[in-house]
Amino acid sequence: MNAYIFPGQGAQFVGMGLDLYENHQQAQELFEQANEILDFSITDVMFEGTPEDLKQTKVTQPAIFLHSVILSKVLGDDFKPDMVAGHSLGEFSALVANGTLNFEDGLKLVSKRALAMQKACEMQSSTMAAVLGLDDEVVETICNETPGIVVPANYNCPGQLVISGEIEAVNTACEKLKEAGARRALLLPVGGAFHSPLMEPAREELASAIEATKFNVPTCPIYQNVPTTAVTDADGIKANLISQLTAPVKWTQSILQMVQDGGTSFIEVGPGKVLQGLVRKIDSGVETSSAAV
Template sequence: MKHAFVFPGQGAQFSGMGKLLYEQNDKARGYFEQANGILGFRITDIMFSGSPEELKETKVTQPAVFLHSVIAYKTLENPKPDMVAGHSLGEFSALVANGVLSFEDGLKLVSIRAQAMQKACEINPSTMAAILALPDEKVEEICKQIEQESGEVVVPANYNCPGQLVISGSLKGIDLACEALKQAGAKRALVLPVGGAFHSPLMEPAREELAAAIEATSFHRPSAPVYQNITAAAVTDPQAIKANLIAQLTGAVKWTQTIQQMVADGATNFTECGPGKVLQGLIGKISREATTDGIQ
């Protein structure tokens, strides 16, 4: 019986996130104020009372979700995860939780990542779409076919749970794919309100910028294995963790495969740290045996 801690990604944010932590816990308040100093603006004001539009700004969203997740984890009394994982951005939170990154370095990298992704979105107008109730293999096959026939970028980006795969690509590529996937029997092919094609080759400009920042940052040996998005396998070597974290920006988030592997390696209980309950819902669909809970 092993206890896993998991950390959510972009999209989990909501107005009021982290407010109770700040008000009720001195240690949490210290971390939030440290974060305001590192970022150079009062992100806490936006987290606690900002509008959904303000929270959706990339320079805010990613650090906000990271801060809520990491600070919630750091206020726990003696947490001892046997393994950790994070969905996309959440991988950075997981790496702070298991001692690979310091709080300060984790936050700086997340801020750099957010701004680099924003710039990449402006260079290549692009988007993502959620495909429901179609086997992963069928989605992969149709994406590949559309790329070959049209020359447009369209790739699987987030394997969230069986029957839910998010694709990523150029505006035209996503349009063509949604049409073809609906014809192939998808229950829904829903274009998402996101700024760009995350986890696709169109994020290459951001990957280069993030890679330079990651290479210049100290990564330590983890206290527990991290199951990384790009490999869906346990990793403990700091150099491999760095390489996988860089590859994640242009590669797919294999969340379904990650949870399946963690369960196969003995995980019985998953605690989601941070805003919302998205990961608890996905884990319930991936594994019937696993139990879940959350800390906000």
């Protein structure tokens, strides 16, 4: 079975999507539509901006969404997913790809999500850190024992977990994790504590927008970050999407479930190849590739 996977924040690069824009009429029309919906020229930033311009949250999230979704549409009849999943932000791309959301509604939600997350980051100083070389259970225990807010945020693959929370708590946890034998416990250059309780203001803001948006019956199951199992009902998808902002991204568990349910070929749709690398570390027996036109 073909599993299509969609990347999240961090996969962006200057020039992303330009080849699609220049070579496919459908892509050009969708990019121009996006400029109108967002009320600024995101294509200028994507195609010709600086890395710093592209790092702005209001740009990064819509840019990755657009690259992924437009690529999936340009693939046409070659795009035949049996199952889909997205890493954090990528879940919105996956939901357009499997017909749950239309292009316009998906982009509007991603834009609102980006702005709400940015606002939440500005309300309290916070951060994230990558932890390498420890079992998940050890990281979970140390987070639970550390004073303040620090939680597991991204279960990326075995031996790679990202933690998230208040700056002091994350720093304290990193020291404890190194003492416990972590190969690395490294602060990440992010704007705030994504997928932690500190995103509650953003979750509340996004919840009303999601509830007001029409979700269709998907053409294939989505394996969402929160339950990690196949979901096909619109109400369940909405609830999981809202929970995602303050809950951890359980990527390892989602991929294992997709493999168990018959996924054999994992195709990454969007910028970069990060997800393929993670999938191979989760299960070295499956095929991985990048979607290409």
